[in-house]
Amino acid sequence: MDYTEIADQVVELLKPILAASPGAAASPGAAASAAGTALWDWIKSRFTRPAAVEAVREVEQNPAGDANWEVLKLQIRKALEDDEVFRKELLKILPKKGPGTR
Numbered sequence: 445m446d447y448t449e450i451a452d453q454v455v456e457l458l459k460p461i462l463a464a465s466p467g468a469a470a471s472p473g474a475a476a477s478a479a480g481t482a483l484w485d486w487i488k489s490r491f492t493r494p495a496a497v498e499a500v501r502e503v504e505q506n507p508a509g510d511a512n513w514e515v516l517k518l519q520i521r522k523a524l525e526d527d528e529v530f531r532k533e534l535l536k537i538l539p540k541k542g543p544g545t546r
Contacts, residue, residue: 448521454520458480462507487500499518
């Protein structure tokens with residue numbers, strides 16, 4: 445299991461959600477948006493380490509900052525490596541790879 449690849453997938457799912465305009469939920473991708481929002485809320489609720497909480501805060505404040513996403517990706521990867529419960533739950537809720545996903 446490649447934790448870096450999983451973290452990449454999570455970030456790619458989250459980027460459009462955090463960068464979306466307020467009216468984006470009404471778009472044709474509303475189901476994907478809802479799933480991404482649920483994933484974001486889940487991650488925020490699981491991150492308790494100061495560095496992880498800070499990574500979430502930085503992404504929320506500046507979702508256009510690529511460095512912020514890289515730090516968040518690192519925190520997701522660390523959580524996957526260090527926390528078996530986090531890993532199992534994330535793998536259950538993460539959409540399965542399919543056409544159009546990396």
